[in-house]
Every structure is written in structure tokens, then in C-alpha cells.
Amino acid sequence: MVMKRLPMYLLPILLVVGCGGGKKSESSSNTTEQKAQQTATVEQTQATAQSEQVSEFGVGPIQEPLNLPETIDEALAKKGQELFDKKGCTACHELDKKKVGPPLRGVTDQRPPEWIMNMIMNPDEMILKDPVAQKLLEEYGVPMTNQNVSKDEARAILEFLRKAAKEKKN
Amino acid sequence: MNRRTLILAGVIGAIGVGALFMGCPPKEKGAAKTGASSAAEKVYVAPGEYDEFYAFFSGGFNGQLMVYGLPSGRLLKIIPVFSVFPRNGYGYTEETKAMLMTSHGFIPWDDTHHPELSQTNGEVDGRWIFINANNTPRVARIDLATMETREIIEIPNSAGNHPSTFITMNTEYVTAGTRFSVPIDIQTGKFKDVPIKDYAKEFKGTITFIKVNNDPNYEGEDKMDIAFQLLVPGYDYDLGHCGKGPSHGWCFFTSYNTEQAHTLLEKNASQHDKDYILAVNWKKAEQCLQEGKYHEFPAKYYHNYYDDKKHMAFSKVGDKVKVILPTECEGVAYYLPTPKSPHGVDVDPTGEYIIAGGKLSADLPIHSFSKMMKAIENNEVEKVIDGIPVLKFEAVNHCLVPKACIGPLHNEFDGKGFVYTSCFISSEIIKTDIEKCEVVDRIPVYYSVGHLMIPGGDSRKPFGKYVVALNKITKDRYLPVGPELNQSAQLIDITGEKMEMLLDFATIGEPHYAQALPADLIKDKVVKIYKLEENQHPYAVKSENETRVERKGNVVHVYMTAIRSHFNPDNIEGIKVGDTVYFHVTNIEQDWDIPHGFAIFGAPEPNMLIMPGQTLTIRWVPKEPGVYPYYCTDFCSALHQEMQGYVRVSPKGSNVPLKWGLDKDL
Numbered sequence: 001m002v003m004k005r006l007p008m009y010l011l012p013i014l015l016v017v018g019c020g021g022g023k024k025s026e027s028s029s030n031t032t033e034q035k036a037q038q039t040a041t042v043e044q045t046q047a048t049a050q051s052e053q054v055s056e057f058g059v060g061p062i063q064e065p066l067n068l069p070e071t072i073d074e075a076l077a078k079k080g081q082e083l084f085d086k087k088g089c090t091a092c093h094e095l096d097k098k099k100v101g102p103p104l105r106g107v108t109d110q111r112p113p114e115w116i117m118n119m120i121m122n123p124d125e126m127i128l129k130d131p132v133a134q135k136l137l138e139e140y141g142v143p144m145t146n147q148n149v150s151k152d153e154a155r156a157i158l159e160f161l162r163k164a165a166k167e168k169k170n
Numbered sequence: 171m172n173r174r175t176l177i178l179a180g181v182i183g184a185i186g187v188g189a190l191f192m193g194c195p196p197k198e199k200g201a202a203k204t205g206a207s208s209a210a211e212k213v214y215v216a217p218g219e220y221d222e223f224y225a226f227f228s229g230g231f232n233g234q235l236m237v238y239g240l241p242s243g244r245l246l247k248i249i250p251v252f253s254v255f256p257r258n259g260y261g262y263t264e265e266t267k268a269m270l271m272t273s274h275g276f277i278p279w280d281d282t283h284h285p286e287l288s289q290t291n292g293e294v295d296g297r298w299i300f301i302n303a304n305n306t307p308r309v310a311r312i313d314l315a316t317m318e319t320r321e322i323i324e325i326p327n328s329a330g331n332h333p334s335t336f337i338t339m340n341t342e343y344v345t346a347g348t349r350f351s352v353p354i355d356i357q358t359g360k361f362k363d364v365p366i367k368d369y370a371k372e373f374k375g376t377i378t379f380i381k382v383n384n385d386p387n388y389e390g391e392d393k394m395d396i397a398f399q400l401l402v403p404g405y406d407y408d409l410g411h412c413g414k415g416p417s418h419g420w421c422f423f424t425s426y427n428t429e430q431a432h433t434l435l436e437k438n439a440s441q442h443d444k445d446y447i448l449a450v451n452w453k454k455a456e457q458c459l460q461e462g463k464y465h466e467f468p469a470k471y472y473h474n475y476y477d478d479k480k481h482m483a484f485s486k487v488g489d490k491v492k493v494i495l496p497t498e499c500e501g502v503a504y505y506l507p508t509p510k511s512p513h514g515v516d517v518d519p520t521g522e523y524i525i526a527g528g529k530l531s532a533d534l535p536i537h538s539f540s541k542m543m544k545a546i547e548n549n550e551v552e553k554v555i556d557g558i559p560v561l562k563f564e565a566v567n568h569c570l571v572p573k574a575c576i577g578p579l580h581n582e583f584d585g586k587g588f589v590y591t592s593c594f595i596s597s598e599i600i601k602t603d604i605e606k607c608e609v610v611d612r613i614p615v616y617y618s619v620g621h622l623m624i625p626g627g628d629s630r631k632p633f634g635k636y637v638v639a640l641n642k643i644t645k646d647r648y649l650p651v652g653p654e655l656n657q658s659a660q661l662i663d664i665t666g667e668k669m670e671m672l673l674d675f676a677t678i679g680e681p682h683y684a685q686a687l688p689a690d691l692i693k694d695k696v697v698k699i700y701k702l703e704e705n706q707h708p709y710a711v712k713s714e715n716e717t718r719v720e721r722k723g724n725v726v727h728v729y730m731t732a733i734r735s736h737f738n739p740d741n742i743e744g745i746k747v748g749d750t751v752y753f754h755v756t757n758i759e760q761d762w763d764i765p766h767g768f769a770i771f772g773a774p775e776p777n778m779l780i781m782p783g784q785t786l787t788i789r790w791v792p793k794e795p796g797v798y799p800y801y802c803t804d805f806c807s808a809l810h811q812e813m814q815g816y817v818r819v820s821p822k823g824s825n826v827p828l829k830w831g832l833d834k835d836l
Contacts, residue, residue, distance in 0.1 A: 085713040086703065088758040091733040099833065100736065142809055145734050148699065148760035 058130045060118030068113055072163045080160030087147045095164050100142050108165045113158055120154040209672045215242040223625050225686035226299050228282045232679025235301055241661055243675030251310045251319045252280030252303045259778030264787040268483035272306055272324050273470040281305045283682040284335055292339040292414040292630030296691040300335035300344050307331030309346055309380055316697045320391045320476050326469035326491055327354050327376045327399055333410040339418045346378035347423055351404035359469035369432035373404035379452055391475040398455055398492045403556050404430055409514045414630050415521030417539040419453040422524055426511040446505035447515055458499035464492045481707045481785050497557030507563040508535050514580035519630045523604055525589055527579040534571035534578050542566045569607035575600050582627030584634045584664055592622040599639055613669040615639040615660055616647055625686035633688060637662045640681050647674055698762040700783030707785035709754035714738045719830045726751045731758050732766035734807040740815030743836050744828030747821055756785040767803025777803040792819040
């Protein structure tokens with residue numbers, strides 16, 4: 001880690017004191033220097049992101065509370081069930097059995113609905129940044145795939161999962 | 171960072187600073203960088219950053235089209251066109267075999283020469299790129315959104331399809347033509363069985379115009395169709411380019427072997443001081459077609475196109491073609507005398523100058539379109555050959571650039587009044603002021619340059635900046651790798667008064683011509699996945715609940731899915747010797763750059779690489795009982811190694827029932 005990071009800190013210093021004088025040389029050093037600094041900033045962001053507190057909603061497009069009603073929107077849940085199949089979810093998930101990924105009946109009792117939608121829409125980033133998603137990856141070994149699910153589609157799938165959870169209780 | 175690290179950083183920093191100071195050139199010599207360091211900066215594309223241009227290089231005798239980034243010279247992709255491609259199964263899968271069908275059967279290879287980007291109003295528009303097959307004459311269209319071959323049309327009555335593909339200003343037509351004249355039998359549409367020595371009497375050339383459907387609302391991929399062929403004297407028609415601006419409506423083709431030799435051409439076809447550029451007035455040809463001045467010849471030709479919703483190629487077979495005879499369509503074609511055995515013919519961005527590469531003449535011939543039109547008007551005709559008037563050289567020629575170079579072949583333009591010419595024998599690129607008819611700069615290239623390419627350099631709006639030399643001979647340019655070498659390309663900066671050599675990079679299969687366009691024109695339109703819901707493949711399965719195996723007699727269809735990281739089904743039993751098995755594999759991923767591969771033990775076909783949302787099929791005929799593994803060939807996830815399956819094959823007549831499954835015992 002130490003050796004790997006060293007050049008990052010040194011690069012701007014080295015370049016600033018590089019050959020000056022000529023206009024062309026100067027401007028090109030500046031550009032490279034800026035790039036080096038940008039790269040360093042990106043690296044730092046990535047490093048800090050790991051330890052940064054991720055909200056309970058996870059990382060992704062849903063950052064406002066959904067404020068869902070208790071009742072189930074049956075039509076939406078039906079659409080969600082179709083999408084659950086059509087979007088390839090069934091390749092890894094069943095409701096009551098562990099397949100490749102976790103069984104999903106009752107997931108809405110365990111995780112906030114916002115987190116579930118983010119996990120469906122933005123799994124790549126969730127796996128990198130969200131501690132719960134990371135724990136699940138450790139447990140199951142297979143990262144959740146990104147199936148290009150839109151917000152509306154993810155909402156419908158969420159409704160299907162909410163309905164499935166209710167059915168269990170009943 | 172702990173204290174020790176800080177000290178270390180300081181020490182290394184000091185050494186670094188020292189090294190840089192010591193390396194500085196003395197101030198009085200000027201701080202501007204010269205030579206290798208300056209060149210390196212101009213071609214350096216930092217990790218993670220993009221090139222400024224997409225460049226498309228023909229794959230030559232590799233039969234493909236290569237996509238490079240410029241200025242880095244990085245190879246980004248190889249697009250299979252006329253050759254089968256083990257990398258992804260093109261030409262091997264059931265879906266793509268039809269792309270390589272011809273009237274001569276399935277042809278797994280060809281020799282690609284001249285890619286040409288589609289244009290609108292003479293400017294590169296980023297829709298498609300065309301390329302020719304030289305050996306078994308065909309023309310292909312590649313879609314730039316998917317960078318995959320979408321259409322191939324065979325050219326009948328033709329051999330050695332070299333003056334191809336060149337397009338008209340709005341991509342109305344794509345050209346094809348005969349480098350090798352042939353004894354066309356107009357009764358059957360086949361080649362006659364005649365003595366070769368009767369060449370002059372029996373052999374004819376054809377120039378083909380392929381109409382392109384440019385309607386943006388037409389979603390079909392069968393966009394090309396043969397509009398007409400012009401029957402011309404049996405010379406070797408070599409290269410072409412079409413007019414633009416004032417010369418829109420015309421296309422120009424070089425010819426050599428006006429001697430009509432049929433043996434030892436290198437001597438016998440090099441007798442005349444001048445051969446001809448054939449100028450074809452295609453608007454006149456359209457008129458003759460309308461007036462019924464054509465013949466319908468029988469001609470069998472395949473027209474193959476790939477439907478990317480059905481994920482499958484289809485073939486149509488044409489049975490006749492319209493042929494125009496110059497004797498019956500006055501004014502459709504003229505010959506412009508041009509020294510000597512000319513190779514390339516290129517039209518400058520203004521559309522006024524028609525510049526040939528007179529390969530056996532050191533003088534570079536520049537013709538004038540306006541002079542040509544005046545010569546036609548004033549009937550300045552030397553003689554008439556088979557209905558084609560030969561215009562007087564002086565009446566059409568703007569100038570001969572004296573002693574330009576040795577072995578000039580091709581020309582490209584920078585849009586600033588200069589023409590850049592490749593010179594094969596003297597191994598150099600020269601820069602000529604067209605108006606002044608004067609060479610203003612020259613740069614040596616390594617070695618023996620064939621084509622050259624400036625981004626947009628044959629359009630009305632060249633993007634300038636670079637010229638690429640496409641060299642034929644590599645020799646000592648790279649580490650030696652045995653007798654067989656890749657070809658060498660060189661990137662040259664043309665922004666200054668003097669050309670500056672920047673970079674060497676290797677290319678595969680002798681690229682002939684190339685084309686390039688600014689990346690911004692297309693990079694945001696490039697397709698990343700195929701949408702699963704749009705997949706209309708008849709054997710697609712869009713969810714694991716639909717996966718199954720069906721037997722119809724001794725044909726077995728496996729409807730399979732692939733997703734990280736398993737196939738469904740991954741255990742299959744009940745296949746018997748004598749069965750033909752089709753594995754229809756749908757990749758149900760919907761994420762960019764997650765293809766899955768599929769390969770099965772002992773299959774003569776290579777693997778197929780299935781893109782997200784796509785369905786591909788491999789045919790498999792097991793010969794012996796046993797258990798055969800199959801697996802994913804493309805490292806798709808951390809559990810890629812687990813992505814495997816087994817097929818059990820039993821003897822013919824055995825009663826092992828057909829069963830399949832995933833995550834269970836059969």
C-alpha cells in the first residue's frame with residue numbers, strides 16, 4: 001500500500017519542478033500536473049468512500065423516503081411478478097429457497113424498500129460501497145448482476161416482494 | 171503515511187528532481203520539445219482516456235475490418251466481415267452462416283480492401299461503413315452503432331472486385347467493378363468456357379452501382395440492391411472515387427491493361443504510355459434505365475442481411491440484373507487518358523480535381539472536372555471505344571506535377587488545398603499544392619507505402635490533423651518474429667507546414683485503405699446491450715422458467731439460458747448417437763460487457779460469444795456415447811470457472827429418457 005501510493009504524492013512535485021522556460025513546455029507540464037492532481041483526488045475519494053457512512057438506503061438513485069402505504073397495489077405487484085421473471089431475476093432468486101442468491105420472501109421486512117430498489121438498480125456500486133451488500137456478497141460469493149432495471153420496473157418488483165412477504169405472514 | 175514513508179518519499183523526490191534537472195536541455199537551444207518526446211506527447215492517450223478518432227482499417231487477406239483508436243494506434247476491435255471468426259463464432263453459428271452464402275456456396279474467407287464511411291452531403295455521417303470482397307465479389311455494410319456486419323450483397327458478372335467500395339455524395343450508391351475482366355455469358359449469367367487467348371474478343375468488364383436505401387424509417391437491414399451494371403471494355407478496372415459538389419453525379423474509375431494482355435501482365439500490360447480513367451455519369455444511367463435503355467441479364471447472386479431483433483441472418487437470391495451498354499446510352503461514360511497504368515483515383519474536397527496515382531509515371535496527373543465538362547461540350551474526342559468517347563488528354567488535364575515521386579499510388583486531402591500522395595517505390599508521402607501543381611513537402615515512410623488515410627480525407631470535409639501511411643513492407647521496424655510479419659502503419663502529424671512522423675503501429679492482414687472519423691460523431695450512439703424484451707429469436711428463452719429440451723425425431727433443440735454464473739439447464743441426458751443437437755443459448759444478462767461463451771467438447775465448431783440479450787445457436791452431432799462437458803469460455807465472474815455443464819450421450823436406440831435440469835439430480 002505504501003509503495004503503491006508513493007508516486008501519487010510525488011508526481012505533482014516532480015512535474016512542477018520539471019523543465020520550465022519555454023511556453024510549450026510549461027503549458028504541457030501544467031496539463032499533466034492537473035491530471036496528476038485529479039487522479040490523486042479520485043484515488044483519495046475512492047479510499048475514503050470505503051469508510052464513509054452509507055445511508056440506510058444504500059447507494060443509488062433512491063435517496064428520498066418512499067413512504068409506502070401499508071396496503072399492496074395488486075396490479076403493480078402482478079407487473080412486478082412478471083418482471084421478476086422477465087428481467088432474469090429467477091436465474092438466481094426464488095422466494096422460499098436459496099438458489100444462487102438469497103431467498104427473497106420477507107426481504108422487505110429485513111431491508112428498507114429504498115435499499116431494495118437501489119440494490120436492484122445499482123448493484124455494482126452497492127457491492128463496492130454498501131456494508132450490507134458487501135456482507136451478502138461474502139455470504140453468497142456471487143455478486144448481484146445489473147439487469148438494467150428502470151426505476152418503475154424496480155418499484156413494481158418491490159411491490160411483488162412486499163406482497164410475497166405479506167402472504168407469508170398470512 | 172508513517173514517518174519512514176515520509177523520509178523515503180523525500181529521498182525519492184530529491185532524486186527525481188535531480189534527475190529531471192540533469193535531463194533538461196540547455197536553455198539556449200530552445201525549450202520547445204523536439205523529436206521523440208514531442209511525438210510521444212502527441213500520441214499519448216492516458217489510461218482511461220479516449221482516442222480522438224475511430225479509424226477503420228481493412229483487414230486485407232484476413233477478410234475483416236479493424237477498429238483502431240487514433241492517435242494512440244490501439245487496436246479496439248476486429249469486426250468479422252467476409253471471414254469466419256473463431257473469437258465469437260461468426261460464420262459458425264446457425265444464425266450467422268447465411269452471411270457468408272454466395273452463388274458459389276458457403277465461402278468462409280475473402281480479401282477486404284477499401285472501407286468507405288457513409289456520407290450525407292459529402293460529409294461523413296457516422297451511420298455505416300462499407301467494405302468490398304475482392305476475390306468472390308461482394309460488398310458489405312457494417313452498422314457503426316453495433317460495429318457488426320449487417321448486410322452482404324454478392325456482385326454477379328464480376329471478378330476481382332477491386333474498384334469498390336466507393337460511394338456517392340449522399341450514399342445514393344456504392345460502387346463495385348471488375349479488376350479481372352471475364353467472359354460473361356449474357357444468356358446464362360455465368361462465365362463462358364473459351365480459350366484464354368481470345369481475351370480481347372470475349373472478355374468484358376462491368377461497373378456495378380448498388381443502390382442504398384437511406385430512408386431512416388426503413389428498419390430492415392436489407393438496404394442494398396443492385397441498381398445496374400455498365401458493360402465496359404475488357405480492361406482491368408482498378409480503383410475509384412465518386413464526385414462531390416460540382417462533380418456530384420459522376421464516379422471515376424482507373425483502368426490499366428488497356429493493352430488487353432492475358433499473360434505476363436507486368437510486361438504486356440505496361441506498354442501504353444497512357445491508360446484511362448473511366449468517368450461514369452450515373453445520373454445519365456438513371457435516365458437510361460427510366461427510358462428502358464437496358465438489358466435484363468440472368469444473374470444469380472446472394473443478398474444476406476442480419477436482423478438484430480431476430481438475431482439471425484437471412485438470404486435472398488437475385489436472379490437477374492439490369493445491364494446498360496454504353497453504345498445504347500449516349501453520354502453515360504467517357505475515358506480520360508491518364509499516365510501510366512494508374513492505380514488510385516481521388517476527387518478533392520471541392521469536387522473539381524480528379525487526381526490519379528500514375529504508378530509507372532513519376533509525374534502526378536491532376537485532371538479538372540470543369541475542363542472535362544467543357545471537353546464533352548466541345549466534343550474534344552480522340553476516338554470512341556465500344557461507345558465510350560476518349561477525351562483528349564490536354565482538354566481534361568489541369569496539370570502534371572513534374573517528377574513528383576516514384577510510384578505514386580493514392581491521394582488523400584486535408585481540405586486546405588493540398589493533396590497527400592503515397593509513393594510506393596520511393597517509400598514516401600508527398601504533399602502537393604493542387605492549384606500551383608507543386609510538391610511542397612515530403613517525408614520518408616517505412617516501407618513501401620500503399621494506401622494513405624486522412625480522417626475524412628476523401629470527403630468534402632476532411633478533419634485533417636493526421637495522415638496514416640499503410641505500409642506494405644515491415645522488415646526491421648519491430649522485433650523480428652520470423653518470416654511472416656504483420657504490416658506496419660505510421661501516424662504522421664500534418665498540422666504544420668512540415669509533416670512530422672509520430673508513431674509506428676502494427677496492423678493485421680495487409681490493410682489496404684482505411685477511413686477515420688472523430689469519435690464524438692458516434693461514441694455516444696454505440697449500442698451496449700441488446701434488449702432482452704426486443705429479442706425476437708424464435709429459439710430465445712427470456713427467463714429460466716422457459717428453459718427446456720425438445721426432441722423432434724433425431725433433432726434435439728436445447729433452449730438454454732446463460733447468466734452469471736450458470737447455464738440452465740446444466741445437466742442433460744437422453745441424447746443419442748445419431749442425434750443432431752442445437753444449443754440455442756440466450757444470454758439473459760442486461761449489463762454492458764458481460765458476454766458469455768459456449769463451447770462443447772469435441773465440437774468441430776469454435777465457441778460462440780453471446781452478447782447480453784442475444785441468442786446464438788451451435789449445431790452439435792455427437793459421434794460416440796459418453797458424457798460431454800460444456801462451459802463458458804469468457805471469464806464472466808468470480809465463479810466463471812463454475813459455469814459448466816454435462817450432456818450425456820447414449821447409444822442409438824437406448825432407452826435413456828430425455829431429461830434436463832439445474833440444481834437437481836435427473
